Amino acid sequence: MEARIETLAEKKLIGKYIEMSFTENKTFQLWSGFMPKRKVIRNTVNDNLYSLEVFSNGHFDNFDPNKTFQKWAAVEVQNYEDVPDEMETLLIPDGLYAVFIHYGPASEGHKTYHTIFAEWLPNSKYTVDDRPHFAVMDHKYKKDDPDSEEEIWIPIKNRD
Template structure:
């Protein structure tokens, strides 16, 4: 295991992302996501991209089938100039616990496991029903496959999970 440092909490702004979006079986995700990133990097240029920071977005988790959806993307100002063969994603503003992974991208899975299995149960937070993402900026060396990766994990206070229940349901009436 890595030594997971406490997160920084941040209000993430809304994002418009463009890139490649694929479903992955959990058992083979490490290899298939690597191949997805290679295909994304081969695109070279994204029309309307804002900067060079890339995002790895995790969404569409399906525990029953042990699959999830992952998107490699860049931020854009709008979707107007995006070619039809590229995928689009809009992420709403959200409260996040932001973790920092330092080291090899191959060990990123360990950091995710610590967040879910150790930090989250003891945090007083619940995972919000929103995409989480990895942020790869100038601190990450793509050629070496290592550096700093931020993990933006959407959170809400644990008590918020009960908001959808009515008062009689909460009181067992």
Template sequence: MQEQVKNDYYERIEKAVNFMEDNLMKKLTIEMISEKASFSKFHFIRVFTAMTGETAGSYLRRRRISRSSKQLINTNHSILNIAFDYQFESQEAYTRSFKKVYNTSPGKYRKLNNNQRAFGRARLTVERLSHLKSNVTMKPKIIEIEKRNFIGMNVLTSLANNKIPQLWRDFMPRKKEIENNINTGCYEIHPFDTGFKMENFTEDMKFEKWAAVEVNEIKNIPKELNSLTIEGGKYAVFEHKGTMSNIQMSFDYAYGTWLSNSEYEIDRRASFERYGEQYFGPEHPESITELWIPIK
């Protein structure tokens, strides 16, 4: 019975989402949307937020921004007209919302080449709703840490030439050589690049990744391994449950939904994933991967 109710809620929320998606350029009210889901306004607000981690208004605004970004690229329409087309009351309101999603202004976004433009914010589907319910913590833990020391291997990689799987194949046989491992698991670390600019990003751009373990102090570093110290600070910590094949949906939620609706913003420090005692391998459906996102 409970499973039937859950599936019914998924289907009703999907109807509401489809209605919003079909009418992104029209004026919509919460009453109109909740009616499509066959919920009362009050119940719809509670159910939608519980199932997606954001309000219907926030979802609608992000999807309008995502869809409007295509008009910025593919048409010569003015930013003001695009703002009005997607139901923003002014160019200023549109620009504020656009920056919240893409971290740049509509004008600057329009000038980027195709490889430099950020991907659009994903449409909600039953698959994504199910993922949010079962495969990722929707409210992260906020944890403040002191600086941490690591020993491991690092590599320069890119989206076009992914060297991360080989990095782990090289590192894992060497892990036992690290004498002062404090056994908090394995870490995949992405140090913050002070020279990085989103407008310059392409699939061929190289960035640094580490496969490492945490150590109590940096000493006796095995040959061909290196050390890394990351700054302390505040992190939002999400748990992804399941295989690595769908971890991108957890990242999409953490960065694309939770962060943009939170009081926080990304801090200029290292991000990392932790594979602890509840991580049973990349294909195990019960594996837990922690996603640590630096915030301020």
């Protein structure tokens, strides 16, 4: 699996989040609550959707699938001047990311993540950094269509 290494410029997002764990996945509930309201968000940068995970520092040390994190559904905005009711802001700080393309239905995404964390990352010169992880879904994203594509952004830093 190939990675594209990118330095991300800071991004401002507006959306909703839910506390969840890998064993208690509430992604469907999150997106069901977000999608009907996303059009009330003004000054969006583009039509891309962001699915993000904000983990506590050291979340992947002694990994526990029951440990909770924030799961976000969001869009990128130019500024935070008009934040709709029931929405929150999230700032993704600038930093280094490994970017992967997941090809195929969203339901098969776990296979791509497994390859990233079990094969690519251990064999790279990088380790996971404590910044948001996210997927970008643009016009190529078609949910459960076998021709769907989405970008997966993993925050990285050089190994010590």
